[in-house]
Amino acid sequence: MIKVHKWGNSLAIRIPSQFAKKLGLQNGSPIELELLDDQMVIKPVRTTPSLDALLSHAKGRKNPHLDYDFGVATGKELI
Numbered sequence: 001m002i003k004v005h006k007w008g009n010s011l012a013i014r015i016p017s018q019f020a021k022k023l024g025l026q027n028g029s030p031i032e033l034e035l036l037d038d039q040m041v042i043k044p045v046r047t048t049p050s051l052d053a054l055l056s057h058a059k060g061r062k063n064p065h066l067d068y069d070f071g072v073a074t075g076k077e078l079i
Contacts, residue, residue, distance in 0.1 A: 004011045015025065023044050025031070030045040 002013055002016070004013055006012075020026070025044055030047075032043045032045055034041045034043070
């Protein structure tokens with residue numbers, strides 16, 4: 001059970017850390033707020049990460065997969 005608090009002209013709630021961790025929420029994460037009859041539903045917005053976002057987690061080089069050498073083409077490979 002949590003309480004609603006005043007924040008400026010709006011109301012705010014705090015999301016418990018164990019909920020945020022389970023849902024993958026961080027500071028600034030987008031959420032969807034929906035009103036269904038007399039209930040409020042809060043859902044995290046799931047977005048597909050970009051290649052740049054995924055590569056930002058790679059250690060070292062910007063794209064570690066560019067270092068692979070597959071040798072000379074021997075068939076009808078497309079390059």
